[in-house]
Amino acid sequence: MDLQNLTLHTDKYQINMIYAHWKMNRHNNIRVFDAYFRKNPFQNGYSVFAGLERIIHYINALRFSEEDILYLKNQPENYDEGFLNELREMKFTGNIYSVAEGAIIFPNEPIIRVEARIFEAQLIETALLNFMNYQTLIATKASRIKHVAQDDMFFEFGTRRAQEADAAIWGSRAAYIAGFDGTSNMESGKRFGIPSIGTHAHSWVMDFESELEAFRAYANVFPDKTVLLVDTYDTLKSGLPNAIKVGKELEEKGYRLKGIRLDSGDLAYLSKKARKMLDQAGLDYVSIIASNDLDEHVILDLKFQGARIDSWGVGTQLITAADNPSLGGVYKLVARKDDDTYAPVIKISANPEKVTTPGFKTVYRIINKRTNKAIGDYIAFPEEKVKEAKQLNMFNPIHTYIQKTVTEFEAVEILQPIFQNGEQVYELPTLDEIRAFHNSQLDLFWEEYLRKLNPEHYLVVLSESVWKVKTDLMASKS
Incomplete structure (x- = not known):
């Protein structure tokens, strides 16, 4: 190899x-x-x-x-x-x-x-x-990030911001060594056996006439692995309510919505609101994943604020060791x-x-x-x-x-x-x-x-x- x-x-x-x-x-x-x-x-x-x-x-x-x-x-x-x-x-x-x-x-x-x-x-x-x-x-960066939230799941999401392919591939391997749980990079998954992680992008939602239609279509293809990105339009007024609808529809078919992802906005506030909305809808098992220029400083601050985030997708700040x-x-x-x-x-x-x-x-x-x-x-x-x-x-x-x-x-x-x-x-x-x-x-x-x-x-x-x-x-x- x-x-x-x-x-x-x-x-x-x-x-x-x-x-x-x-x-x-x-x-x-x-x-x-x-x-x-x-x-x-x-x-x-x-x-x-x-x-x-x-x-x-x-x-x-x-x-x-x-x-x-x-x-x-x-x-x-x-x-x-x-x-x-x-x-x-x-x-x-x-x-x-x-x-x-x-x-x-x-x-x-x-x-x-x-x-x-x-x-x-x-x-x-x-x-x-x-x-x-x-x-x-x-x-070292990955270990440092993992250390501020040791019980949470961490995923390496940095391929598109890395300095070319080799950096992305070997960087995700280094992150996995130090405690990250998966990577978005398919080549790393194939070459090293690292679990590959992926949901959908905002473009998926934007390509449909409505957000709800986009969520339903995605859930129909991946009913047992559905994670929905909820911030394309309005996280609390649109994304979360539509995700909850799809989550309930999945339950009726014998499946479970796996998670929702927050990629912008006030992650502490939005995650707490999302957790409350999901729990009230009976979807307390749905995981909340966050991304958006995260590093150990941001994650530690979010934990201090009581953010209800279970998993973290860390990209640019990790793969480029930006600081x-x-x-x-x-x-x-x-x-x-x-x-x-x-x-x-x-x-x-x-x-x-x-x-x-x-x-x-x-x-x-x-x-x-x-x-x-x-x-x-x-x-x-x-x-x-x-x-x-x-x-x-x-x-x-x-x-x-x-x-x-x-x-x-x-x-x-x-x-x-x-x-x-x-x-x-x-x-x-x-x-x-x-x-x-x-x-x-x-x-x-x-x-x-x-x-x-x-x-x-x-x-x-x-x-x-x-x-x-x-x-x-x-x-x-x-």
């Missing part, structure tokens, strides 16, 4: 760098890169990782076609024929480690680690970040492998948040054995044997005076092997398994870290060994 060749889905400077490495006979040197992000989007307290499945498909299909080679051959850089032949033979031969899709993740910790020839590791940067950044952004349209993930060189040793490297910046954390590292989630809640994430070198430790000193790498000593903990390594020596060793879970995993991840965290407003800062720390390597390298480069 989705084994489309996207090898040239990269930036030209990646091609130029691997060409320069080839010219200098450095292209087979093994290098280690970390992919991570620096800041949670939407002022959220956490993020939700998504995009791994597409990254896996991309790596498995990574080949330069003759069409790709011809395009490169015609570039003004005049790449050597030997380089182009190297590209013809290229396939991914390295190692990739990643957190699982649906995992709760935090800034400044490796989400994906790539260990490969610089020729390969440099090439895949752009696509890897593209898939990780977008899908993680949408999954924070970029995750800002980065891909940084952290180590050079020489023989069997890893030499750490660092990037220094005048902006402290842009100073990288050097070395071949892994990440442990530290979980309190008594509460089964996460205490913090611990970045360490693999040889430190964190799982066997009886005590950990966890200190904030920015504010080092903030320290916590933990005992009675379990250290769970969250980076797992995906590719080994170019071969996929990770068995892709089903989408429903990923979704269930995400729900189990939420259970690991106290509500203070998950809340929408002013979430508590979750601790992501460096081991003392990693911190020492980082400070020593910073000193040596100054």
